[in-house]
Amino acid sequence: MIGSACVGGKKEGEGPLGGSFDYLSGDAYFGEKSWEKAESAMQRMAFFHAMNKARLSASSLDYVFAGDLLNQCTASAFSMRDTDIPYFGLYGACSTMAEALSLAAMSIDGGYADTACAVTSSHFCSAERQFRLPLEYGGQRTPTAQWTATAAGAAILSAEGCGPYVTAVTTGRIRDAGITDANNMGAAMAPAAYQTISAHLRDLNLQPGDYDLIVTGDLGLIGRGVVMDFFLQDGVDIAPFYDDCGLLLYDRERQDVHAGGSGCGCGASVLCGWLLDGLRAGRWSSLLFCATGALLSPTTVGQGESIPGICHAVAFSMTKG
Amino acid sequence: MIGSACVGGKKEGEGPLGGSFDYLSGDAYFGEKSWEKAESAMQRMAFFHAMNKARLSASSLDYVFAGDLLNQCTASAFSMRDTDIPYFGLYGACSTMAEALSLAAMSIDGGYADTACAVTSSHFCSAERQFRLPLEYGGQRTPTAQWTATAAGAAILSAEGCGPYVTAVTTGRIRDAGITDANNMGAAMAPAAYQTISAHLRDLNLQPGDYDLIVTGDLGLIGRGVVMDFFLQDGVDIAPFYDDCGLLLYDRERQDVHAGGSGCGCGASVLCGWLLDGLRAGRWSSLLFCATGALLSPTTVGQGESIPGICHAVAFSMTKG
Numbered sequence: 001m002i003g004s005a006c007v008g009g010k011k012e013g014e015g016p017l018g019g020s021f022d023y024l025s026g027d028a029y030f031g032e033k034s035w036e037k038a039e040s041a042m043q044r045m046a047f048f049h050a051m052n053k054a055r056l057s058a059s060s061l062d063y064v065f066a067g068d069l070l071n072q073c074t075a076s077a078f079s080m081r082d083t084d085i086p087y088f089g090l091y092g093a094c095s096t097m098a099e100a101l102s103l104a105a106m107s108i109d110g111g112y113a114d115t116a117c118a119v120t121s122s123h124f125c126s127a128e129r130q131f132r133l134p135l136e137y138g139g140q141r142t143p144t145a146q147w148t149a150t151a152a153g154a155a156i157l158s159a160e161g162c163g164p165y166v167t168a169v170t171t172g173r174i175r176d177a178g179i180t181d182a183n184n185m186g187a188a189m190a191p192a193a194y195q196t197i198s199a200h201l202r203d204l205n206l207q208p209g210d211y212d213l214i215v216t217g218d219l220g221l222i223g224r225g226v227v228m229d230f231f232l233q234d235g236v237d238i239a240p241f242y243d244d245c246g247l248l249l250y251d252r253e254r255q256d257v258h259a260g261g262s263g264c265g266c267g268a269s270v271l272c273g274w275l276l277d278g279l280r281a282g283r284w285s286s287l288l289f290c291a292t293g294a295l296l297s298p299t300t301v302g303q304g305e306s307i308p309g310i311c312h313a314v315a316f317s318m319t320k321g
Numbered sequence: 322m323i324g325s326a327c328v329g330g331k332k333e334g335e336g337p338l339g340g341s342f343d344y345l346s347g348d349a350y351f352g353e354k355s356w357e358k359a360e361s362a363m364q365r366m367a368f369f370h371a372m373n374k375a376r377l378s379a380s381s382l383d384y385v386f387a388g389d390l391l392n393q394c395t396a397s398a399f400s401m402r403d404t405d406i407p408y409f410g411l412y413g414a415c416s417t418m419a420e421a422l423s424l425a426a427m428s429i430d431g432g433y434a435d436t437a438c439a440v441t442s443s444h445f446c447s448a449e450r451q452f453r454l455p456l457e458y459g460g461q462r463t464p465t466a467q468w469t470a471t472a473a474g475a476a477i478l479s480a481e482g483c484g485p486y487v488t489a490v491t492t493g494r495i496r497d498a499g500i501t502d503a504n505n506m507g508a509a510m511a512p513a514a515y516q517t518i519s520a521h522l523r524d525l526n527l528q529p530g531d532y533d534l535i536v537t538g539d540l541g542l543i544g545r546g547v548v549m550d551f552f553l554q555d556g557v558d559i560a561p562f563y564d565d566c567g568l569l570l571y572d573r574e575r576q577d578v579h580a581g582g583s584g585c586g587c588g589a590s591v592l593c594g595w596l597l598d599g600l601r602a603g604r605w606s607s608l609l610f611c612a613t614g615a616l617l618s619p620t621t622v623g624q625g626e627s628i629p630g631i632c633h634a635v636a637f638s639m640t641k642g
Contacts, residue, residue, distance in 0.1 A: 078616075078626065084494050087492070088423075103409065106431055174408055308398050
């Protein structure tokens, strides 16, 4: 991992991790005329900040793996449109950053690339009007609802470098516990997180404490509790090693985000700022990043479907695996 | 490639390739109550037909790479929800089948999987009401418009087998020629197709005639002409070796599809039926499958953006590369 960067909005800057962002916008527009264009601009900014830190030019990058929450993943397509980099578009809802990192790491380790970028974004305003209601409507939010982060994170992986290293990935299977409340996505995604973290630990014969930190993407308060309960049923207390990006990004009491943060950009920005910086600074020596996604759409909710969840895990270490 | 299958609707069955489908539905519903659920059912059916031909059970598959055109790619998520297979969701618009095949082949060749599936779908009715207008409105279509295929294709790749083999992939870069007419996607995607095919031939030091067939995903009549013109400007006549899935799938004169077929399921079903069957039967010994995607959404069109295109190429041969 030779470079990473994150960009956020005003609210993200006012949260506990505000200092870990490379750029913070004073408004929701990032100099553009629509929220959708703003999201592309924000994602592109995270990408170029990460490339600068990696001392790479776009023309030397072999692949970009990108995704977001907008219909047809247009935030990413328009963000990367002029970069001339071989492009893989992904959709894993809020799990997309871990999906992108998995495929980027596999493409390098498999010998197909020397360098690859994983980049994702979300934007509160573009997401709200697409998934829920016009912002002008001022709809009330339920206590279980999460706040879509206006943020983007980009990470540059290379075959050469001095860490942090991606040491393992575990690809998620879809889990659907039958939850139909689109305002409680933490609970809908938690079974997938439990499944993937369990599978990862079992496959590699590890205990939770073998990582300094296990961090889910954006389960928020409700989903984090469900994951801890699942592990307790197995006789495992993961609480001492476990946190959630949706809870790290905001101050829940002070910032009115209800159950916590969410969105492709939540986990991505926390990872590409606070978490990877912490690995580099020696705050931790290893961590397991488990980004979770709710694979719903307003149409599936309207047609009475329950919410499938997925979680992909990527292990980072300061020593080669 | 140890198994492939395709499933389609009534119109696809009435076209010139009707005989190459594994299953054809008599209506648009595939036994479901909504077009969106029908698309998931159709995709799942293609998947299980392909798995049967490959003599594999779902539990033995290492990865599935899946995508479609619906918002948040829900046709794929709901299609694969109960299969318990590690799942990578992709979005490349109509290029998704080649993107999925590329990543599936790389994951096997890189040593991460023994078997992997690439599966995509599109559905005329679910696509029309999402991208354009309610079907009941009966809007007129322009001569340059293409007809979204109601079809799905699935291909199972394995580290062991006797061909067809994936011998090379070329990952596309986004190209935007400034076209803003969402009813002329063939023209919008053609520059990307030209870029990817040219790069592929240049990288591997090949001439167009080194393939028995070069086939784009769904450029239709307009886009196909643009690609041939681009190559003629380079002094290369690719016409003798070049066709398009959007023109192969339907009889344009008889079936009222205007410029031809389109959609994730168009290229996927033509590849997984007619083309791969033709390789197995000795009709061709090599072909280059170049699926093209228009990375627009109704929102980007509404905000006056032009249409970015992308094309991924996958080379197939009956002899190992």
